[in-house]
Each structure stands twice: as structure tokens, then as C-alpha cells.
Amino acid sequence: MKPFVHIVQVYYEDTDHSGVVYHSNYFKYFERAREHLLGVDTLVRLWREEGIGFVVYRASAKYREGAVFGDRLEIRPTVARASDYRALFTQDVWRPGGQKALVEGQIELCCVNRDRQLVRLPKLVWARVLD
Amino acid sequence: MKPFVHIVQVYYEDTDHSGVVYHSNYFKYFERAREHLLGVDTLVRLWREEGIGFVVYRASAKYREGAVFGDRLEIRPTVARASDYRALFTQDVWRPGGQKALVEGQIELCCVNRDRQLVRLPKLVWARVLD
Amino acid sequence: MKPFVHIVQVYYEDTDHSGVVYHSNYFKYFERAREHLLGVDTLVRLWREEGIGFVVYRASAKYREGAVFGDRLEIRPTVARASDYRALFTQDVWRPGGQKALVEGQIELCCVNRDRQLVRLPKLVWARVLD
């Protein structure tokens, strides 16, 4: 898989009164980066045609430095197959040209159908990111 | 209808880097107050059993003063029937004991079924707030 | 001023359990579009060097149709000087190639300094959008 970068612009909405990005918002950035990595069109088709959606079952982040209003962040996700049912994403947040990630995230996902029953990770998704 | 007040505590999550509550968050406060005014249990039953949900079709707010971290705000909603299909809520935001509303909101709602077709406002809702 | 378009991708985070974008999120989209129209770098410089920020004092939206997960929306802002202290933005939300705006927004802004005192709209901003 070639390196993938998703850019996030930090707006007023992202920050809190302490002056930096509110901690839980990085999990939104991670989701955006994952969706672009997997392919938004693919995810939409899976959802509409097969009723398959993604569920986060574990999420963690380590925060080293706060991003601020006006930052243009790079979210760099990688993905590995943890099992036939689970995918593990590593998703770090960088300032362009920075020496160190501002935030390091790990997200574990599974897929569910319309009845919220666990299903195998769709081949379509894996084909794209693992080849 | 007797006066109704819904209390909202302002947390880190509500503020932005300018030091006050981010403007769009008041629309969330308005929704919370509306739901408690109408009765959360009633709304949940309508949604689960009849597939009826609420849709905002017009929303406006006038901002006079910014609320800050630690404020404990009073959201004071009133509601009027605009037609068989539309309800009009006035929802103002006060500091306890304040002389003037910090924010003044107006929200117009309608109801839709599972296919997002317009339906009449459910009697259950009106009985509660207009009697 | 030449027409300006800001693209917003709709993610899981933007939607609610009724299946469409949660109504207050459009106000976030409007802010993003405004910031890009005015120039993020300019706004950051104003904030850091002069302590000047933007405050919304009136916001309204009319909702015609709900956007859904996977939509790639066009936010089309225009701006007019309402006075030396106020700017009025019209910000509509379109699906590419659509016949009608999904949402129509109007936002009135003013500028404040670090003490939250009203100041004139900075020339820098006007030069960019009105020339």
C-alpha cells in the first residue's frame, strides 16, 4: 500500500477555549482519513446496497502537542488486517515537515449489517488497501 | 402551557479558541430543550413505533453575548402551532438572573415518516405542550 | 468578486440517526467556506498578530432537502459589506449539478479585539473579497 495522507484544516469549530483542538475531534479526523483511504464511494455503495457499515470497537490516542486554529494537518493512516472480522488502523497527525507526530491514534474496526450483526470485512475494502 | 426551563452546562467541548461558546452549538441546546419540552419518552416512542421524526426546516439565532466555560445556561422554549404540519419554537438562552437573553432563537419544525414524507404533527405532542 | 465554491464531504460524524446531516452542522460548513473565502492565512495572521477575531451575531438557515452520508456538497458563499462593522454572508449548499440549493444560509458577522470590543472590519479582508 502506498503512503496515504489526508489533509485536515483546523477551523474555529475544532478548537476549545484553551486554545487548541479539542481532544475528541482527532477521532473525527481519523474517521475522515480512513474513509478516504478506503474510498468514500466504496463505503457509500456498501452502505446503500448491502447495508454494511463500520463500527469502531476500540479507539485510543496519545497526545503530544496541541494543534491550533489555522493548522493544516496531515493525517497519515495505515491499515492491517487483524482478523477476517477486524481491521486495525494506525493514524498519526502531523504538521507538514514536522519532526514528530502531534497525536498518535489507533482504531480497531469491524463491519456490521443492517441488523448490527458482525460480518466479515468486505473483500472490496481489503483489495483496495492491501494490494 | 407553563413556563419550561432546560439547563445546559457549558463544557470545554462547547467553546472555541475565541473563548466563548461556538455559535452553532446553541442550535444543539435548542434541540435538547425542545426534546425535554415535548417529552423525550414520547419522541422515542414516536420514532421507534411509528417511524416519525422531527425535521428542522428553518432555524435562526441572534447572538447578543457569548457564554463561557462554566456557565450554567437556562434555555427557555415556547412553542406555537404554525399549521397542522408546522410548529414554531422560540428558544432563548439566559444566564440565571440575567437582564437580557444572551441568544434568541427561532426554530420551525415539521414531522416526517420513515420515507421522509411530510406528516401531520402528532396529536400526542400537541396535547402535551398546548393544553 | 469571482464565484467561490468550498467543497464539503459528508462523513458519519455529520449525520444523525434520522439518516441526514444534523441541522446545526451546516453552520460549521458555512464557517469553513467563509474562512476559505476570506483566506485562512489572513484570518490566522489577524488573530495572532492583532488579536482580531470574527463573531457571528446573526445566523439563519432554510432547509429544503437533507444531505446524506457520502454527499460531496458545494458551499457557495458571497459576501457584502452591511456597514463598516458588519459583513453579511449568503451561503448556499448545493449538490453538484443540482437544480436547487439544499440549504440556504445567511450569516452576519462582526469583528472583535482581544477584549471582545467591536472593531471595524479589517481592510485586508475587504480588499480580498470585494475587489
Place this chain on the structure above:
Amino acid sequence: MKPFVHIVQVYYEDTDHSGVVYHSNYFKYFERAREHLLGVDTLVRLWREEGIGFVVYRASAKYREGAVFGDRLEIRPTVARASDYRALFTQDVWRPGGQKALVEGQIELCCVNRDRQLVRLPKLVWARVLD
């Protein structure tokens, strides 16, 4: 420390189009519960008078079951002193009377001053929660 429970009502704003609470929102619930555990008034005074704020430097959650619109959740935080500079919160999410936590969270916090320099955890905070 006596057991502490903070109640969170799940509104439209909290859910996403898959029908359950969006995963990052639990981190907001955790923050709210922490603030009430520590005392909102105390935190406000620390912030305004001494410029001391809280910074999350590690956050994780394990999701077992999704909460839905209308749920009234119990957030049950406990706190331990990890060092003079760090506090460790365990924060689980329950349905009232449930057999198992829906979500289990762990948050590590430190305190910073106005210059975002690390400072010792304020005694005021510890006195309240550890006695």
C-alpha cells in the same frame, strides 16, 4: 471517594446515520462526568484565577454496545493519582440496571498553565476526589 454518577441524555446530535451514538462523542461524555466529579466551580476558578487548565494526553475507549437516541446513560468515573502531574480516570458508560458497561474509557490528564507549561495537579482537585 464515594461512587459518582453523571447522567447523559442521548439526543439527535449524539447519533450518526448508522443509528447509534457516534464513537467520539463518548469522550465528550467522559469530559462532562470528569468536570462534575472534580467540581465545575472549582475548575472555573482554577481557569479564571490561576490560568490552570486540563489537558488530555492519553484517551482510550472500548465499545461493546451502541447507545441509541433516547438512552439515558450513566457515566461512572473514578480517578487515581498516577503521579504528582498526572491523573488517571476510568470512565464507564452504563444503561441504568444494565449487566455490563456499554463503553469503557480511560483518560489520562495533566494540568498546564497559561503558557501551556506542565504544572502539578492542583491540591484543590485532589482534596475533593481523594478524601
